Amino acid sequence: MSTEKKMGMELDRRTVLKAGAVAGAAAFLAACGTSGASTEPTESTGGDKTPAAAINFANWTYYIDVDDGVDTATADTSESLRRFQAEYGTRVNYQEVLLDNDEFFGTIKAPLEAGQDTGWDIVTPTTWMAKKIVDLGWAEKFDKANMPNFVANLADEFKGRAADSSNDYLAPWQSLMTGLGINTKKTTPFTKFSGLWDPTLKGKVVLLTELRDTVGLVMLGNGADPSVPTRPTFDAAIATLQGEINSGQVRKLASQGYTELLISDSAYAAIAWSGDVGIIKLDKPELDFVVPDEGGMYATDNMLIPKGAKNKYTAELWIDFYYRPEIAAIVEAYVQYICPVKGAAEEIAKIDPALATNPLIFPDAATKSRLKVWGDVSAEDQAYFDEQFSGIVEGVGG
Amino acid sequence: MGMIRRHPALVPLLLLLPGLVWLVSFYLAPNIQMFASSFWSGTLESGFSFSFSNWTNYTDALGKYQQQYARSIQYGFAATLICFAIAFPLAYFIAFKAGRARSALLFLVVAPFFTSYLLRTIGWRTILGDDSIILGPLKAAGLVDPAARFLDTPFAVIAGIAYNFVPFMILPIYVSLEKIDRRLLEAAQDLYATSWGAFRRVTLPLAMPGIFAGSLLTFIPAIGDFINAELLGNPNTTMVGNVIQRQFLVDRDYPTAAALSFMLMVLILAGVALYGRLLGTDELTSKAI
Numbered sequence: 102m103s104t105e106k107k108m109g110m111e112l113d114r115r116t117v118l119k120a121g122a123v124a125g126a127a128a129f130l131a132a133c134g135t136s137g138a139s140t141e142p143t144e145s146t147g148g149d150k151t152p153a154a155a156i157n158f159a160n161w162t163y164y165i166d167v168d169d170g171v172d173t174a175t176a177d178t179s180e181s182l183r184r185f186q187a188e189y190g191t192r193v194n195y196q197e198v199l200l201d202n203d204e205f206f207g208t209i210k211a212p213l214e215a216g217q218d219t220g221w222d223i224v225t226p227t228t229w230m231a232k233k234i235v236d237l238g239w240a241e242k243f244d245k246a247n248m249p250n251f252v253a254n255l256a257d258e259f260k261g262r263a264a265d266s267s268n269d270y271l272a273p274w275q276s277l278m279t280g281l282g283i284n285t286k287k288t289t290p291f292t293k294f295s296g297l298w299d300p301t302l303k304g305k306v307v308l309l310t311e312l313r314d315t316v317g318l319v320m321l322g323n324g325a326d327p328s329v330p331t332r333p334t335f336d337a338a339i340a341t342l343q344g345e346i347n348s349g350q351v352r353k354l355a356s357q358g359y360t361e362l363l364i365s366d367s368a369y370a371a372i373a374w375s376g377d378v379g380i381i382k383l384d385k386p387e388l389d390f391v392v393p394d395e396g397g398m399y400a401t402d403n404m405l406i407p408k409g410a411k412n413k414y415t416a417e418l419w420i421d422f423y424y425r426p427e428i429a430a431i432v433e434a435y436v437q438y439i440c441p442v443k444g445a446a447e448e449i450a451k452i453d454p455a456l457a458t459n460p461l462i463f464p465d466a467a468t469k470s471r472l473k474v475w476g477d478v479s480a481e482d483q484a485y486f487d488e489q490f491s492g493i494v495e496g497v498g499g
Numbered sequence: 500m501g502m503i504r505r506h507p508a509l510v511p512l513l514l515l516l517p518g519l520v521w522l523v524s525f526y527l528a529p530n531i532q533m534f535a536s537s538f539w540s541g542t543l544e545s546g547f548s549f550s551f552s553n554w555t556n557y558t559d560a561l562g563k564y565q566q567q568y569a570r571s572i573q574y575g576f577a578a579t580l581i582c583f584a585i586a587f588p589l590a591y592f593i594a595f596k597a598g599r600a601r602s603a604l605l606f607l608v609v610a611p612f613f614t615s616y617l618l619r620t621i622g623w624r625t626i627l628g629d630d631s632i633i634l635g636p637l638k639a640a641g642l643v644d645p646a647a648r649f650l651d652t653p654f655a656v657i658a659g660i661a662y663n664f665v666p667f668m669i670l671p672i673y674v675s676l677e678k679i680d681r682r683l684l685e686a687a688q689d690l691y692a693t694s695w696g697a698f699r700r701v702t703l704p705l706a707m708p709g710i711f712a713g714s715l716l717t718f719i720p721a722i723g724d725f726i727n728a729e730l731l732g733n734p735n736t737t738m739v740g741n742v743i744q745r746q747f748l749v750d751r752d753y754p755t756a757a758a759l760s761f762m763l764m765v766l767i768l769a770g771v772a773l774y775g776r777l778l779g780t781d782e783l784t785s786k787a788i
Contacts, residue, residue, distance in 0.1 A: 207751055365630070366630050367648075494734065494737075495742045497563060
């Protein structure tokens, strides 16, 4: 793929991001209307190793490569999905229905509980949610004999994770950093989290509606550790947030729509995801992604085969296909998140050498050491956290 | 057909049947379900159980979200007033003065509906933005404080609601004005009424059914709206619709969400009943509909 072609894809994705709220709304409607996938393919069961005619893949929005001039990934508009079909004859019914871990879990919970097929062969929850599904026994164990690339190319940092100690259930799809997006033209650049609360940014700060990202960063800013959240440190972070909202410092809490505020200069600083800032920067070079001095958050979304999936073997083939460095590179050049596949950097250099050294896709060790993953807590504590954070979003303390 | 001829009494029943089936399946049944779930306790993970002792769901929800209820009423009321202020003169103009442009103007009133409600609201984000086509030039000319903003404020939410629902006010008022027998106005003039007098004593009373219907068609959806507060507001402009949406979809606290929805419905019904009483009679309602 030529550089021009790749840039074209990015420009297109950028246009899509500009309409982030629109697309989010559309995806929201799609998510509401879809309780499972639309097609019902089946693969022959037993020892027969024949790829199915189609598999159903539920993923987040803007999370796989898409052709120039197209904004929705399908088996026809994504190079990686097309190549899979060319090789195995399997059409990937790719649907961008994951908008929120909790919400999506709600849609697959009933069939899993009843021991039925969810309609999905691959889903990509964030690690904390993936762990919940694995712990409930609702994930299929990989047959690694079908997955040599996954075994060979899984980045070391993902081996032996608490959520899946022997890598039997989860195949990382992308990792993302949460930090600050700062418009360096409109505000003096800063690296301390407290810079967000500077009076000159009053009404120009936007935060995410994601608990683990927003509260995690505020906790780090307060000197607390979000990898071991406690009620006192959480309450302190909520108090900080409420104060900054009530004073008018924080303009809005937004989901994907935060990108639009940064693009239109309605916000000069935001709690932001690395990949988004990378894309916006192409058009708005003054926008910088910063992992604050106090630290940033890190999360991974993982491919998982839900229990009872009709096409487990073919799903394993897709996962393994993605773990080929040249395929991962195609996806990565577009999505600009952190790639879990060894050897992808070399492959991505062939597409565009600048991308191979892009710190958003390949952060250095020093940056990585400052990233925290939101810690596991008891169900009671998590329910308490959820309720407190919902209160912030609902404006209860306003 | 023979049966209908033999039993003519069946005809009204048969005519009502589709509507009844619709109402029972999509209004009554969900409402009973919602009412029942407002007495649940538990979580989605552990399962829900019903008990009348869970009536505290109502008091808890009201205690926690009274501000959101109050705000919904305020925003709904303000938006309805704005709609009326825009709609009445416009409807009057279309009905009495527009002549052959009438159809074209009515089409323009309805035209925004050809675009999705969400997209229209998102469009306002661009129009109202801090450096947008409205605020940008004003700031550049020094007429407005550079830090001023319209987007993500209560004004933007109210303006958004008013914008989205104004056709629902215009159309019923237009219909009632258009129906007015012009000879009544001539008669008033013959009897030496001033034009203001004729307007006040003939036109306005005859327009009341339209005003009544229009204000209900505006106020009811406005009070339950959450899109405008979500897209054009800030964390402290949330309305009760936003809370219900989040409780249902994100927190999955169905009992609280159901209690909030039920209270909102009762509140609206009581408000409408009172309004009908104040404005006059059942006759008004029947005329309006």
